[in-house]
Amino acid sequence: MITETAVAERITVIDPAGATSACAVSLRRVTKSYGERTAVRELNLDIASGEFFSLLGPSGCGKTTTLRMVGGFVDPSYGEVSLHGKDVTDLPPNRRDVNTVFQSYALFDHLSVWENVAFGLRRRRVGKTEMTRRVGEMLELVQLTGRDKDKPSALSGGQRQRVALARALVNRPSVLLLDEPLAALDLKLRKAMQVELKRIQREVGITFVFVTHDQDEALTMSDRIAVMSEGKVHQCGTPEDIYERPATRFVAEFIGTANLMSGSYTGTGIELPGGVPLYTGRLDGCSIGDEVAIAVRPEKMWLSDLTPEMVQTDGILKATVYGGATTTYLFEIAPGVEVSVLEQNLHSARTEERWADGERVRIGWHAKHSLAPLT
Amino acid sequence: MTTLVAAERELAAPQAPPAGRRKGSGMNRKPRFAIAVTVAFFVLLYLPIFAVVLFSFNTKKSLTVFEGWSLRWYQAFFNDAELTESLQTSLVVAAAAMVGSVVIGVLLAFGLVRARSRLGGAANVIMLIPLITPEIVTGVASLMLFKGVGLQPSLTTLMLAQTTFSISYVTVILRARVAELNPEVEQAAMDLGATRFQALRLVTLPVMWPAIMSAAILIFTIVFDDFVLAFFTSGVDPQPLSVRIYSAIRFGIQPSINAVGTLMLVGSLVLIAIALLIPRLFGRRGNSFDLFGG
Amino acid sequence: MTHPESLPPRPARKERLWTWMLVPGTAWMSVFFVSALLLLIALSFGTTDALGNPRFGGTLDNVIGVFTPTYLRVIIRSLMYAVAASVICLVIAYPVAYAIARHGGRYKNALVALLVVPFFANYLVRMYGWQTLLSDESMLMTWLRHLGVSANFHILDTGAAVIGGLVYGYVVFMILPIYASLERMDGALIEAGRDLYGSSLRTFFTVTVPASRAGAYAGLALVFLPAMGDFISSQLLGGPDNLMVGNLIQEKFFAGQNWPLGAALTMALMVLLLICMFAYLRQTARDAKEARR
Numbered sequence: 001m002i003t004e005t006a007v008a009e010r011i012t013v014i015d016p017a018g019a020t021s022a023c024a025v026s027l028r029r030v031t032k033s034y035g036e037r038t039a040v041r042e043l044n045l046d047i048a049s050g051e052f053f054s055l056l057g058p059s060g061c062g063k064t065t066t067l068r069m070v071g072g073f074v075d076p077s078y079g080e081v082s083l084h085g086k087d088v089t090d091l092p093p094n095r096r097d098v099n100t101v102f103q104s105y106a107l108f109d110h111l112s113v114w115e116n117v118a119f120g121l122r123r124r125r126v127g128k129t130e131m132t133r134r135v136g137e138m139l140e141l142v143q144l145t146g147r148d149k150d151k152p153s154a155l156s157g158g159q160r161q162r163v164a165l166a167r168a169l170v171n172r173p174s175v176l177l178l179d180e181p182l183a184a185l186d187l188k189l190r191k192a193m194q195v196e197l198k199r200i201q202r203e204v205g206i207t208f209v210f211v212t213h214d215q216d217e218a219l220t221m222s223d224r225i226a227v228m229s230e231g232k233v234h235q236c237g238t239p240e241d242i243y244e245r246p247a248t249r250f251v252a253e254f255i256g257t258a259n260l261m262s263g264s265y266t267g268t269g270i271e272l273p274g275g276v277p278l279y280t281g282r283l284d285g286c287s288i289g290d291e292v293a294i295a296v297r298p299e300k301m302w303l304s305d306l307t308p309e310m311v312q313t314d315g316i317l318k319a320t321v322y323g324g325a326t327t328t329y330l331f332e333i334a335p336g337v338e339v340s341v342l343e344q345n346l347h348s349a350r351t352e353e354r355w356a357d358g359e360r361v362r363i364g365w366h367a368k369h370s371l372a373p374l375t
Numbered sequence: 376m377t378t379l380v381a382a383e384r385e386l387a388a389p390q391a392p393p394a395g396r397r398k399g400s401g402m403n404r405k406p407r408f409a410i411a412v413t414v415a416f417f418v419l420l421y422l423p424i425f426a427v428v429l430f431s432f433n434t435k436k437s438l439t440v441f442e443g444w445s446l447r448w449y450q451a452f453f454n455d456a457e458l459t460e461s462l463q464t465s466l467v468v469a470a471a472a473m474v475g476s477v478v479i480g481v482l483l484a485f486g487l488v489r490a491r492s493r494l495g496g497a498a499n500v501i502m503l504i505p506l507i508t509p510e511i512v513t514g515v516a517s518l519m520l521f522k523g524v525g526l527q528p529s530l531t532t533l534m535l536a537q538t539t540f541s542i543s544y545v546t547v548i549l550r551a552r553v554a555e556l557n558p559e560v561e562q563a564a565m566d567l568g569a570t571r572f573q574a575l576r577l578v579t580l581p582v583m584w585p586a587i588m589s590a591a592i593l594i595f596t597i598v599f600d601d602f603v604l605a606f607f608t609s610g611v612d613p614q615p616l617s618v619r620i621y622s623a624i625r626f627g628i629q630p631s632i633n634a635v636g637t638l639m640l641v642g643s644l645v646l647i648a649i650a651l652l653i654p655r656l657f658g659r660r661g662n663s664f665d666l667f668g669g
Numbered sequence: 670m671t672h673p674e675s676l677p678p679r680p681a682r683k684e685r686l687w688t689w690m691l692v693p694g695t696a697w698m699s700v701f702f703v704s705a706l707l708l709l710i711a712l713s714f715g716t717t718d719a720l721g722n723p724r725f726g727g728t729l730d731n732v733i734g735v736f737t738p739t740y741l742r743v744i745i746r747s748l749m750y751a752v753a754a755s756v757i758c759l760v761i762a763y764p765v766a767y768a769i770a771r772h773g774g775r776y777k778n779a780l781v782a783l784l785v786v787p788f789f790a791n792y793l794v795r796m797y798g799w800q801t802l803l804s805d806e807s808m809l810m811t812w813l814r815h816l817g818v819s820a821n822f823h824i825l826d827t828g829a830a831v832i833g834g835l836v837y838g839y840v841v842f843m844i845l846p847i848y849a850s851l852e853r854m855d856g857a858l859i860e861a862g863r864d865l866y867g868s869s870l871r872t873f874f875t876v877t878v879p880a881s882r883a884g885a886y887a888g889l890a891l892v893f894l895p896a897m898g899d900f901i902s903s904q905l906l907g908g909p910d911n912l913m914v915g916n917l918i919q920e921k922f923f924a925g926q927n928w929p930l931g932a933a934l935t936m937a938l939m940v941l942l943l944i945c946m947f948a949y950l951r952q953t954a955r956d957a958k959e960a961r962r
Contacts, residue, residue: 073562093565100566106559110581123568171567406869410772412764419837420787423798427790430801483694490687498695505702507890507946508939509898511915515922515935516705523708539701542694571686600791602901607922617793624797624905636794643789651782 023085024049024175024207025070030079032065039065041231042079047209047224049084049174052201054210054218057228058254063211064179066228070209071100071177084174094123099168100177103184105160107152113139113163114148120171138166141200158189169200175207182217194221215255219243227251245371252295252371259301259339262293270294272334280311281367298328298342300369303354303361310364315339317355329355331363339363424640431633448634458619458635464530465616469599472537477591479538480545481583487546488553505543513540514607521608529610536608537601541594548593552586585653592650596643712932731933740917744937747913750828750903751896754835755843758892759885761836762843766884767877770851771859781848788841796834796905803830803906826908834902839895843888850884851877886953894942914938 025047032040040062047053055063068074070081072093081089088096099120108116117138121131139145142162152160161181168176178197182190198221201208212218218225219239226236227250235247246252253260261278263270265286269279286292306312315331318338329341341363355361434443452458487499505513517536518528526532556579564574602617609615614622616635623632716726734740769780787795802809803824810824824830854877862876863869878885900915914934921931 071566073566092571093562094568094570098566100563102559102563104557104559106557106563108560108564108578119564119569120567123573167563167567406764406768406772409764409768412761413768416761416765417783420784423795423802423837424787424790426802427794427798479694479697482690486687486689486691486694490691492688494688494691494695498691498698501695501698501703504706505698507894507942509895509915509942511898511900511918512709512935512939513702513705515918515931516709517701518922519708519712519932520701520705535701539698542698546694596789600789602791602793617791620791620793620797624793624800632794632797636791636797639794640790644786647786647789 023047024051024083025053025209026080026082026085027066027070028080028082030066030069030081031077032062032069032074033077038231040069040076043231043233045226045233045236047175047207049207050205052198052208052210052221052223054212054222054225055228056212056215056218056225058213060230061228062231063213063228067100067177067179067209067211070175071098072096097173098175098177099171099173100179101161101164101168101181103179103181105152105164105181107160107163107167109152112149112151113144113155116152116163117148117167117170119167124171134170138170141169142166158185158193161185161193165197165200169204169206173206175209176201178208178210180211180213182212183214190217197221219255227254229254246295249293249295257298257340257342258295258371259298260293260295261333261337261339262291265290265292272337274335276313276334276337278311278313278333280370295371296339296365296369297371298340301339301341301363301365303329303341303343303363306362306364309367311367311370312362312364314360315363317357317359317361319357320355329361331361333363427633427636428640431637433633448631449638451631452634452638455631458616458631461614461616461619464613465599468530468534468537468605468615469595471534472541472598473591473595475534475538476541476545476594477587479542480549480590481587483542483546484549484553487550502543502546505540506547510540510601510603511607514604517604518607527610528608530613533605533609533615536604537598540604541598544597545590545594548590549583549586552583556582588653589650592646592653596646596650600639600643709932710936712929713936715929715932726929731929732936734930735933735937740934743912743917744914744941746828746911747897747915748941750832750835750913751893753832754839754896755889755893757832757836758840758843759889761840762847762888763878766844766848766851770848770854771856777852781845784841784844792838793901795837796901799834799837800825800905825906826911828907828911831903831907831911831913834906835896835899838899838902839892842891842895843885846884846887846891847881848884850881854880882956883953886949886956890946890949893945897942898938 023046025045027043027045030040030043031038043062043066045066055066057063065074069076070083072088072091072095076089079089080087083097093100108119111119114135117135118131121134126134135148136145139148142165144159144162144166147155147159152163155163161184164181181197182193185193194217197208210218210221219242222239224236224238225242227234227242229250235242235251237245242251243255246255246258249260252258261270261272263272263278265283265288266277267288268281269277270292272278280294283292283294302310313333315333318330318332321328321330325345327343327345329343331339331341333339429441431448432444432446433441434445434447483498483502487495487502514536517532517539521528521532521535560582561574561579564578565571569577600617602621605615605618606621609618616639620632620635711725713731714725714727714729716728716730735744765784769777769784773780801807804810805823805825858876858880859872862872866872866875897913898915900913900919903911903913903916914937918931918934918938921927921934
């Protein structure tokens, strides 16, 4: 049984050359255009050494293109890519101290698992004894020790993924790029691999740049996340920053669910459609008559134990959705304005429905949980 | 790590097979007409071949009455210096065309799939035209060319012409294979420190190798058997085998032809069998008939 | 949104390697094939000198010569033979491909192999085999005469024999693409058709044929084009009344020594085929557009 400490002892923590430079990866005004279409627009990013950094966004937002520019597979149309302070924009992939785990794993089918993992070491002409030692270490780390003579075709999806990871890590790059590596795995395996990857990253201390479209994945694994859309970074911060304090409307809507309420600013609140007033209190930077929007996360809304300082409104129950550990209630608080409220099923079970459809219920939330004003 | 291993074990456990929907079920009625036609077709397809093979063992010279078993026509073939020389010639030409067309074809296949320049479009057209040109046109045109530069038809002109035609075949076959390659595999090799050339050599070519071998053997067989192009571009001496057979058929019955034909058939069969088995031997999963546009 | 104007683009690290790979092949084909074709076209306008050597010139005699009744008759005959052969191939190919594709089961691949093997026996030798089998002294003919068929009945030296030879030589090229199409076809379509139309025959024509027409078109191209240029079938199985364009061309180059005329005839063949190719491409493009709608 390999214990975590035993593994940690055997693997040297990475201390990349030039670690005095705080940033493992720096992107300055990096742009990529394909003819008429701009995939990435003047991106600026700093990724710190030893961070687990995620690029998160919907398909086509430019996250994979950005990753490939860091890896050297795509040439930026403009801008600079630096690794540990050194400009690598013009360097081909084989001359950058970066390794990649590809989405399709890209294993060498004609070579054995051992040869796959040793490939990078061979290119560097690492001596035989050291090669054997390092490959053995890696295979242990990813729990594939007995399979070194097998060909990739004999392995399952999860095992191939681990070979891809070992093949990249064995070279001790200062930065590891991962392009949606867990996308092809099914749910249970994916969850297990997420835990594994996080553990390995912490032990080995390498900077991970992780691309994903799955926000749960990003939120659970990352130290910091860059939320991207249409080639630009909307927000870059810790998972909590992103979730609790979204900087833009896109981030608020993309990450988790958000109840969006918009109308014209009245000075003391917002007038929702149908003349329904929402007393949110003063909103900074807004003038009376402006169109403003606020958002509140469903789990931040209360249906009982409301206190006077909460923002309150009435809602008509439209539906109750039972979700095992939680229940979601859908209310209409103004003509055409629906909000969902998420509650943990601490006390109730399905059979005990608290309200009937059509009943009027009081909803409240703390003003500090209003995400506003949103652009 | 236990959660991970446990999850994987669960997935590997055999699932209960879905209750039987046989492949192609619901079409159990056999179409008698189609099957009858097919059987008749196969019979007619092989009839002349059986005739040739059978009569190659005929004791008598006659081609219409089978009298007995004999190997005399095979002996006659091997004793005939001209015929064996022709055999050698055909083999040499096929080998030369194979090597030349495969080398150029591999490059062309990669270029066509991956180059992003206008040359790609032109190259594609130039490469495809021979495939739709009847061989007689290619033959005549090639003859024009050689005569035009003052070359008499000879072994060299034959090899050049055959290589030209073969390039089209090889490129079309290999192009499909190159397009199938996962570009990320080459990128992974470079990511791990290989230069572009090393990546191609260590990672791409080994994967391509079965297809290249198959294409090579296929083209060897095609060139060896080819007649029309050889007819127009080969010289009087030495003559490739197919041209010699043609002369023999045109200008008099020579039962050795049956022996030659049988030998060529067997030889081609062996080569084709090898070509088809190569993908299986190299462990590539999938239909080994992918070559034939399946 | 285009590349932001405010930013000067970087000089691209272009991947020239692949373009370079195109050079050997393109150069070779340009030299040995394209220029050959061009020379052929040029010679069509040439003449023959007193010694019978071809000379390049600027005369239209040969091109006009193509349009004399004798030659035109041959060209039209070639067309007819090629069309007949193509149609017959189609009629044979569908049942065979259908039987193998949808009822071959485990033996599908073996059957396809069996289909293709004769192709790799020498074409000449196979034709020679037929010549033997169908000649007046053969066992088959003797047997037929026993059955009472008149002594004047010949199989060889007829147009039918030539067409038969063409079919035999090229039918495999019709079967393979149709087989590929049928194999890929969703069996559920045929079942649905049976449900709707009842009879198998109607289902075949309304469902199966249209669905596999891409394969049929490919097969037609692969049969018709080479058949037009064939001269072996005619030479070995046909008589003097069954000459095709290919025979004419061959004669002009080897027996008659009139190279410019031969070149002109070859050109005529090429032009004819190009016209057919155009029609074929237009039809497939139209089909593809409809499929996309």
